[in-house]
Amino acid sequence: EIVLTQSPGTLSLSPGERATLSCRASQSVSSSYLAWYQQKPGQAPRLLVYGASSRATGIPDRFSGSGSGTDFTLTISRLEPEDLAVYYCQQYGDSPRTFGQGTKVETK
Amino acid sequence: EVQLVQSGADVKKPGESLKISCKGSGYTFTNYWIAWVRQMPGKGLEWMGTIYPSNSETKYSPSFQGQVTISADKTISTAYLQWNSLKASDTALYYCARHYVHTGPFDYWGQGTLVTVSS
Secondary structure, three states, X not given: OOOEEEEOOEEEEXXXXXXXXXXXXXXXXXXXXXXXXXXXXXXXXXXXXXXXXXXXXXXXXXXXXXXXXXXXXXXXXXOOHHHOEEEEEEEOOOOOOEEOOOEEEEEO | OOEEEEOOOEEEOOOOOEEEEEEEEOOOHHHOEEEEEEEOOOOXXXXXXXXXXXXXXXXXXXXXXXXXXXXXXXXXXXXXXXXXXXXXXXXXXXXXXXXXXXXXXXXXXXXXEEEEEOO
């Protein structure tokens, strides 16, 4: 099973700042089958990025994904108030599909 | 518009059985896999398993194999998650989500079904 470790656990930032979220895999992720999801309180998760760097439909361009192998990053270039949420990475290339434990982005 | 609409919250006692549902609309149900994801109170996301409604091919996470059953009825575009004997530790929010290929991201999610198991 591929274990995904996200850091930091909590990120405290002000609107307009840049957010950098990390996801590290215990072994190489097949074909960059790595996705990022956003979950706001009381809501279902929403797909942000797939294939490590492709934005999902309707996702603003301030969200970007990068990385390969075992190290992946989600960057929010300029934080908006509506971006406050928990962010999860997921690998979907190997079974079982696994999620990271999440990074909470909160207001400083 | 693609929608996955899940059945409502349920409260059960330990040992009881339960089947929750996820109805797809706005797309060809048999062309996509449906996954089930557990979120325990205040915790993260866990993939439980997935089904291809076209032929009912099913894959389970080792953590959930034998604990739950995933099924689908393609004639009514609905997938199911069921338990034969619930435990208090099954208390959680359960989401369904679709993915296009077996190795695909979860691009649409249901609203979640809260299952509470308490004596």
